[in-house]
Amino acid sequence: MNAKSLIVAxxxxxAAAVVTAAPxxxxxxxxxxxxxxxxxRKEVIDAGWRPDHRKSGTEWERQLQGQxxxxxxxxxxxxxxxxxxxxxxxTCLKVITEGETVAAFKVRSVQQACAKQQ
Numbered sequence: 001m002n003a004k005s006l007i008v009a010x011x012x013x014x015a016a017a018v019v020t021a022a023p024x025x026x027x028x029x030x031x032x033x034x035x036x037x038x039x040x041r042k043e044v045i046d047a048g049w050r051p052d053h054r055k056s057g058t059e060w061e062r063q064l065q066g067q068x069x070x071x072x073x074x075x076x077x078x079x080x081x082x083x084x085x086x087x088x089x090x091t092c093l094k095v096i097t098e099g100e101t102v103a104a105f106k107v108r109s110v111q112q113a114c115a116k117q118q
Contacts, residue, residue: 029093029110037097037105041068041083049085049093064102070095080108 032040045051051070056062064071064081074081079100085093092114097105 032095032107032110035107037083037095037099037107040095040107040110041070044085044093044095049087052084052086052092054084067102081105084114 029044032043051068052072053065053069054072056065056072061071061074064074068083070083070085072082072084079098081097083095083097085095087093091112093110094113095110096108098108099105
């Protein structure tokens, strides 16, 4: 491979990496509503977002963070849990799930919103 081809190939690889990590339009995530959380989580991470690590309030929530470090809080009565992801530029993605068990979590809503600092 000559130098010019190598430069072009490197530029294309860099462009692909930047596009992958770019924040997505808000409505893009609507397709995740109703999807099992494990699948939705993979899609969010594959799109360049990373789990936003912060400690949860309760011991039970902290135990769940071993599997889902992005989990911030869960309401035992409603079964709703809140998860946060962050993009390379600091944009936040808030994912609300619902379900009776962790394995049954499904996405209820997704929006670009940052959590209050704790």
